[in-house]
Every structure is written in structure tokens, then in C-alpha cells.
Amino acid sequence: MSTIEIPNWLQNRAYLTPNRIAIKTDEEEISFLSLHKRVVKRANQLSYAGIKKDDVVSILMNNSINMIETIHALKYIGAVTVLLNSRLTSKEIEFQLSDSESTALITDHSFIEIVKLIHVRKIIESDFENMPEVECNIEEAFNLDKTDTIMYTSGTTGKPKGVIQTYGNHWWSAVGSSLNLGLHQDDCWLLAVPLFHISGLSILYRSVIYGIPIVLQVTFDAQKANEAIFTKGVTIVSVVSVMLSQLIQDLGDRSYPTSFRCMLLGGGPAPKPLLEACLSQNIPVYQTYGMTETASQVVTLAPEYSISKLGSAGKPLFPVQIKIMKDGILAKPHESGEILVKGPTITVGYLKREDATSSSIKDGWLYTGDIGYLDEEGFLFVLDRRSDLIISGGENIYPAEIEAVLLAHPLISEAGATGIEDTKWGQVPVAFVKLAEKQDVSVQEILQFCNERLARYKVPKYVYFVDHLPRNASNKLMRRKLVEMIKD
Ligand code: ATP
Ligand code: MG
Structure with missing residues (x-):
């Protein structure tokens, strides 16, 4: 293992800037210090429940402060967290629990029915209300090579694969994003995408690493999201294109406040008419490209290029390299082929799937399975998934x-x-x-x-x-x- 360690993210944040707001919801605002205290309690309760360092624990929850506390608490203990997609069927949950060798499942009430017949130690959110505490050894620092989280691919081809994400992957993702978007003192990120998905989890981590608040919403709702931009000081929002269309529709002829500085658009192809609509309404869209395997965005288009490079996903973040390979040969500008990416945010591989790992990662390059090309200036244009x-x-x-x-x-x-x-x-x-x-x-x-x-x-x-x-x-x-x- 590498010897590079970074102090425990939330604990450090609570030490550096205790009074800054960490989370805003409709009901409450929590500072980093009080979040840290709640997480210590949660970690101690998990320790009472028998969860120890290096255990693998799955979380199946909807976006909530409880879920955030649980995610951090597992890090405080030094356990590995599997984030389960809330739309999975019982069978799929069962597979992911056993494939990841999870020793426990932490869930909330909405999933009780679906996990009823699954044999695994279950901890329901409400169990925490009266659960005793056993003081645990809090991890003072995170080794960047250690596995932090596992997220399963949706299994377009064959069985879902567990993508291993290390502390280093997440760390470099947060760093790479801020080197590109910059960090403003009054930044506030809307978190209305699922926390079990890399788009949501990466927002949570940035909040803690940067020391900026998130506005937490359970699910995406255009009206509520716009309200958060207008009245809750949100400066950055992460969306996929269908969410952005809904935001624009709800926006009508209003304009966003000047404090709103970034609409981070990723997850799939961005239709040009949508980008054009954003341009005409002065919405600062940053098109991005990334995936679970790269711990979120790795390529981003800055708004100053939104006209001249309309439709491009942009250039790589500073720590990232990209290239296009066609039939095993480096493609020329405008020649399409498979997109390859390399950098510290790339997964070390798929859990227990050496075959899949060695066919997707060669010499540090991740073969993304996406097709695209670079123009003569090195801007990436993503065409589509090879499988589609x-x-x-x-x-x-x-x-x-x-x-x-x-x-x-x-x-x-x-x-x-x-x-x-x-x-x-x-x-x-x-x-x-x-x-x-x-x-x-x-x-x-x-x-x-x-x-x-x-x-x-x-x-x-x-x-x-x-x-x-x-x-x-x-x-x-x-x-x-x-x-x-x-x-x-
Ligand atoms: P799975 O791998 O489980 O089938 P998924 O690939 O949709 O699901 P993610 O990792 O969330 O899961 O999504 C990453 C994929 O989304 C990329 O590989 C690419 O196909 C697509 N994508 C992301 N950004 C863009 C973009 N800017 N333009 C086109 N496609 C994109
Ligand atoms: Mg994929």
C-alpha cells in the first residue's frame, strides 16, 4: 500500500471549519462539527452492532441525512461500503450482497419489503434510535490505496460487476474537479441525484473536502431544484439532460441569479437543442464525461467553449489523460474509436473479476466501451456506447x-x-x-x-x-x- 494518507475527511473538516454549514434540507441546517458528532455516535452504534474495520457493509437507502451519516460512519470505522441502487429487485440485491461478501445491510423503511426474505444481518434505520454505543477506534487518516466504496454496474452485458473505488480515486476526483471549476467561498452544491450513484456520492465528498454546503433533496424535482438555486444559495448543480430540460421548462422566462455559476451536465449525450436553449438563457452549462469507473467526471467543457465547441464533452481534467484507439492504433483527429482514459481516479478494477478487469484496464488505461473522437485541438466528442x-x-x-x-x-x-x-x-x-x-x-x-x-x-x-x-x-x-x- 502506498504510504499516502489524508486525514479523515469529515473529522478534519470539522476541525478546520467546524461552524460552516455542511448540509441544508427543508427541515434543518447542520454544521460540519455537528455532523461529525452525529457520525461519531453512528460509528459507535455500528460498532455495538458488530461492524468492524475492513468489514464490507452494504447500504440500501434513499438520500437522507441518515444515509450520509451512515456513509461517513463506515469510513470512521474503516469498513468498506457497498452502495446499492434503490431500484434493484430482491434477487439483484441478494447477488450484490453475496458477490461483495457483505456482512451486513443497512437500510431504511422503504426497503423493508424488498429485503424481507434476504438472509443477511439487517440494520434498519429506525434501529439507530435506541441503539447503544460501543466506542470504536476512529480512523484518523485514510490511506489513498484502500478501498472505500463499491458500486455495481447495471449489467448491460452479463452479470453486474462491482467497481472498486479507492479513497485515492475519490480524493483525486474532488481535486481534479476543483482545479477545473475552481472553488468559491460561497459555493453550495445541490445534491438531488442519488447518493448511491457516483454523481451523488462525489458531491458529498466534494462538500467535505472543499468545506462547502450541500442542499440535500431526496429525489430530483425541477421546481424544488430551481427554488434551491433562487433561495438557498445553490451555485452548482449536477444534472443529466432530462433533468436539465425539466429545469429549463420550470424556469420559464426567469433568469438564474448571477451567483449560480455551474450546471454540470453529464451521464449521457447532451442534445444540441438543449445546449442551445441553455446558451440563449445564459445558463452556464459545463458538459462532462465520466463514469462509475472513473469516480465521476474526467472530461469537462468550460462554458467559454460552449459555442465554438458545441456538443463536445471538453478536455480532460488536469490529472487525466485521454486517447482514442481505433483497431489497436491511435486514432487521428476526427477519427472515431474507443475512448481510453488514464489517471488517479480510474478504478483499480472490478471486484473478483480478473477477466473483466484485465480486458478493461491495460497499462493503466481504462477502455471505456464508449466511442468518440478528438478534434485537432484535443476536444473530446462522445458519439455513443459501443454496445448501443x-x-x-x-x-x-x-x-x-x-x-x-x-x-x-x-x-x-x-x-x-x-x-x-x-x-x-x-x-x-x-x-x-x-x-x-x-x-x-x-x-x-x-x-x-x-x-x-x-x-x-x-x-x-x-x-x-x-x-x-x-x-x-x-x-x-x-x-x-x-x-x-x-x-x-
Ligand atoms: P452500466 O455501466 O452499469 O451499464 P452506465 O455506464 O450508464 O451503466 P455510469 O458509469 O453511470 O453507468 O455511466 C457512464 C456512461 O455514461 C459512460 O460510459 C457513457 O456511456 C455515458 N456518458 C457519460 N457522459 C457522457 C457524455 N458526455 N456523452 C455521452 N455519453 C456519456
Ligand atoms: Mg458503464
């Missing part, structure tokens, strides 16, 4: 490109594209659209719109109208579930 690529008559079609065109239609509010099997072409693209409220458009009109903007082979062969698109807990479109909608 539609190959029709030998031509590559990126669903994201079709979706972007559909979303440019003023009456379409959400869109998804995927390939279906076709005897003649191998695969053909099909589209799923959700119309804006109380609107009516014909398939003919939509196809006409596509025909004007897409090469013939990229125009969807069928257009399905749907009430909702399949999205995961992070609000990301799950394209592989689109096909199931046809059967329905």
Missing part, C-alpha cells in the same frame, strides 16, 4: 444522433432510439418518442423532420409514441429496455 451502436447494411448508426434530431423537434419532449433486427439490413433504427404535453404530431411529420436532417439509413423505420421512456434511478435512458416496449 446500430449496424445497418454495414453502416454505423449512433442512436444518440437520431435522438438528438428527434429532440430538436419542438413538440417532442423525450426520445430514444435503438436497433431492431431486420432480414435485409441486419438491423434498422427505430424511435420512441414522448410528445410534449397536450401535443399531437403524426409519424409522417416526424419522419419528414428526420429526413431533412439525417442520412436515409439513419431515419427510423418505425416511430412509437410512448408515455414514458425507460430510465434508471439516475434518470438515464436505458436503451436496451426500449425493445421490450415494442412487445408491450
Whole structure:
């Protein structure tokens, strides 16, 4: 193990700036010092419950102060934390508990039914109300090589894999982000994305490492999120594109206060019309690219490039390197291939999956499975996931490109594209659209719109109208579930 240690993040923060606000909710505001005290108590209770250093413990909870206390408390004890997605089924939870060799599951009341039949030691949130304490040895410092958290991939191909995230991965992620976005004294980050996902967890860590408050919301709600920007001093918000569209809709003709400085947009392709709408409303959007395996954003586009590099995910954060490989050879500018990233935020690998680890990480480079290209100035353009690529008559079609065109239609509010099997072409693209409220458009009109903007082979062969698109807990479109909608 490396000898690099950083003082226990929250404990250190409570020592350095005890009175600064750590968390704001509708009900309360908590300083770093009182959060630290609550976490010490929680750690002692967990110690009473038999949790020890190096145990692996799973958390299945909704965003709450309780969840935050639990996340920190496990670090105070020196346990490894598995963050379970709140949308998992019992079977999936069971698999992740056993795969990670979790010795306990900490959960809240909303999940009691779903975990009822699972054999594992369970600690329900309400158990803490009267749980005694046994003083534990608080970890005074975190070794950067030690595993901090495990998050499972959603398992697009095969069984989900546990992504190992070390203290160092998270540390460097927070550092890399601040070297790019800067750190302002009055910064305040809205946390309305799930804490079990890297987008949410990384906000929590930045808050503690930077010494800035978060406004904590259980789930994303556009009106509440905008209210937090207008009245709670939020300066930075992390969103995926569908959340951003909802924010803009709710915003109407208001403008954000000048204190609001960053809309961090990631998680998937950003449709150009959305970026253009943000430009016209002076919303400072930073497009980003990153993933669970890179402990959040690794590439970010600064707003000064939002016009000249519209649609680009930007350049790497300072500690990160990127390159594009095509058929084993370094791609030239504008030539598309697989995106590779290297740097201190890259996972050390997938838990107990040496095969998957050695095929995704070679010589420190993570093979992301995403396709993209760099322009001559080194700006990254992400095209799509390799696994979502539609190959029709030998031509590559990126669903994201079709979706972007559909979303440019003023009456379409959400869109998804995927390939279906076709005897003649191998695969053909099909589209799923959700119309804006109380609107009516014909398939003919939509196809006409596509025909004007897409090469013939990229125009969807069928257009399905749907009430909702399949999205995961992070609000990301799950394209592989689109096909199931046809059967329905
Ligand atoms: P899983 O790996 O479990 O199937 P996932 O890849 O969606 O799920 P995340 O790690 O949260 O889980 O998401 C990272 C992925 O999101 C990237 O690999 C990429 O495919 C996509 N993505 C992220 N940012 C962008 C972006 N700016 N443009 C296009 N796609 C992006
Ligand atoms: Mg992935």
C-alpha cells in the first residue's frame, strides 16, 4: 500500500471549519462539527452492532441525512461500503450482497419489503434510535490505496460487476474537479441525484473536502431544484439532460441569479437543442464525461467553449489523460474509436473479476466501451456506447444522433432510439418518442423532420409514441429496455 494518507475527511473538516454549514434540507441546517458528532455516535452504534474495520457493509437507502451519516460512519470505522441502487429487485440485491461478501445491510423503511426474505444481518434505520454505543477506534487518516466504496454496474452485458473505488480515486476526483471549476467561498452544491450513484456520492465528498454546503433533496424535482438555486444559495448543480430540460421548462422566462455559476451536465449525450436553449438563457452549462469507473467526471467543457465547441464533452481534467484507439492504433483527429482514459481516479478494477478487469484496464488505461473522437485541438466528442451502436447494411448508426434530431423537434419532449433486427439490413433504427404535453404530431411529420436532417439509413423505420421512456434511478435512458416496449 502506498504510504499516502489524508486525514479523515469529515473529522478534519470539522476541525478546520467546524461552524460552516455542511448540509441544508427543508427541515434543518447542520454544521460540519455537528455532523461529525452525529457520525461519531453512528460509528459507535455500528460498532455495538458488530461492524468492524475492513468489514464490507452494504447500504440500501434513499438520500437522507441518515444515509450520509451512515456513509461517513463506515469510513470512521474503516469498513468498506457497498452502495446499492434503490431500484434493484430482491434477487439483484441478494447477488450484490453475496458477490461483495457483505456482512451486513443497512437500510431504511422503504426497503423493508424488498429485503424481507434476504438472509443477511439487517440494520434498519429506525434501529439507530435506541441503539447503544460501543466506542470504536476512529480512523484518523485514510490511506489513498484502500478501498472505500463499491458500486455495481447495471449489467448491460452479463452479470453486474462491482467497481472498486479507492479513497485515492475519490480524493483525486474532488481535486481534479476543483482545479477545473475552481472553488468559491460561497459555493453550495445541490445534491438531488442519488447518493448511491457516483454523481451523488462525489458531491458529498466534494462538500467535505472543499468545506462547502450541500442542499440535500431526496429525489430530483425541477421546481424544488430551481427554488434551491433562487433561495438557498445553490451555485452548482449536477444534472443529466432530462433533468436539465425539466429545469429549463420550470424556469420559464426567469433568469438564474448571477451567483449560480455551474450546471454540470453529464451521464449521457447532451442534445444540441438543449445546449442551445441553455446558451440563449445564459445558463452556464459545463458538459462532462465520466463514469462509475472513473469516480465521476474526467472530461469537462468550460462554458467559454460552449459555442465554438458545441456538443463536445471538453478536455480532460488536469490529472487525466485521454486517447482514442481505433483497431489497436491511435486514432487521428476526427477519427472515431474507443475512448481510453488514464489517471488517479480510474478504478483499480472490478471486484473478483480478473477477466473483466484485465480486458478493461491495460497499462493503466481504462477502455471505456464508449466511442468518440478528438478534434485537432484535443476536444473530446462522445458519439455513443459501443454496445448501443446500430449496424445497418454495414453502416454505423449512433442512436444518440437520431435522438438528438428527434429532440430538436419542438413538440417532442423525450426520445430514444435503438436497433431492431431486420432480414435485409441486419438491423434498422427505430424511435420512441414522448410528445410534449397536450401535443399531437403524426409519424409522417416526424419522419419528414428526420429526413431533412439525417442520412436515409439513419431515419427510423418505425416511430412509437410512448408515455414514458425507460430510465434508471439516475434518470438515464436505458436503451436496451426500449425493445421490450415494442412487445408491450
Ligand atoms: P452500466 O455501466 O452499469 O451499464 P452506465 O455506464 O450508464 O451503466 P455510469 O458509469 O453511470 O453507468 O455511466 C457512464 C456512461 O455514461 C459512460 O460510459 C457513457 O456511456 C455515458 N456518458 C457519460 N457522459 C457522457 C457524455 N458526455 N456523452 C455521452 N455519453 C456519456
Ligand atoms: Mg458503464
